Amino acid sequence: MALGDITTIETDLKAIEILASATATNSPPASATAGIATDLIRQCFGSFPEVMSFVATSTAGSGTMTATFRLWGMFGTLAGASNGLWCPLGAGTDALKGVLNDGTACGEVSTDLLRHAEPVTFPAHMSRLYVEITAIGGTATAVTCFLTGRKAVT
Numbered sequence: 001m002a003l004g005d006i007t008t009i010e011t012d013l014k015a016i017e018i019l020a021s022a023t024a025t026n027s028p029p030a031s032a033t034a035g036i037a038t039d040l041i042r043q044c045f046g047s048f049p050e051v052m053s054f055v056a057t058s059t060a061g062s063g064t065m066t067a068t069f070r071l072w073g074m075f076g077t078l079a080g081a082s083n084g085l086w087c088p089l090g091a092g093t094d095a096l097k098g099v100l101n102d103g104t105a106c107g108e109v110s111t112d113l114l115r116h117a118e119p120v121t122f123p124a125h126m127s128r129l130y131v132e133i134t135a136i137g138g139t140a141t142a143v144t145c146f147l148t149g150r151k152a153v154t
Contacts, residue, residue, distance in 0.1 A: 012151040019131040019145035032084035035130030048124030052149040058114035065138030066105040070098040073126035
């Protein structure tokens with residue numbers, strides 16, 4: 001799979017890949033095209049769910065695997081930001097703002113199996129989403145992240 005790929009889990013439950021088999025830390029977003037466009041969410045569901053789930057899973061690795069994720073949202077080019085106005089999402093200290101799992105590394109749920117899920121609210125307020133890995137541990141650890149949601153029933 002690749003960034004932006006959509007997987008149908010159930011008829012109305014879908015997942016959009018927002019980080020593909022990453023094996024190392026990466027930098028905060030630096031351009032207006034980093035990450036995925038949230039238009040994918042609208043195209044996938046026909047509208048924007050108010051709450052979606054960030055889901056991380058290991059795709060390879062061994063040893064004691066851990067990963068620390070920071071989620072960023074771009075709010076267009078407000079205030080003349082030529083590379084987009086990227087903001088870490090959520091509350092916390094400046095150093096931990098946007099870091100998922102209450103600012104701590106996501107670890108294994110069983111031997112060689114890293115998993116984490118957490119809600120993301122109001123993705124329609126952003127034009128793009130980006131996942132930064134601030135730390136990764138283990139042997140040959142690879143992680144993939146998704147944004148999952150369910151189409152609203154009308």
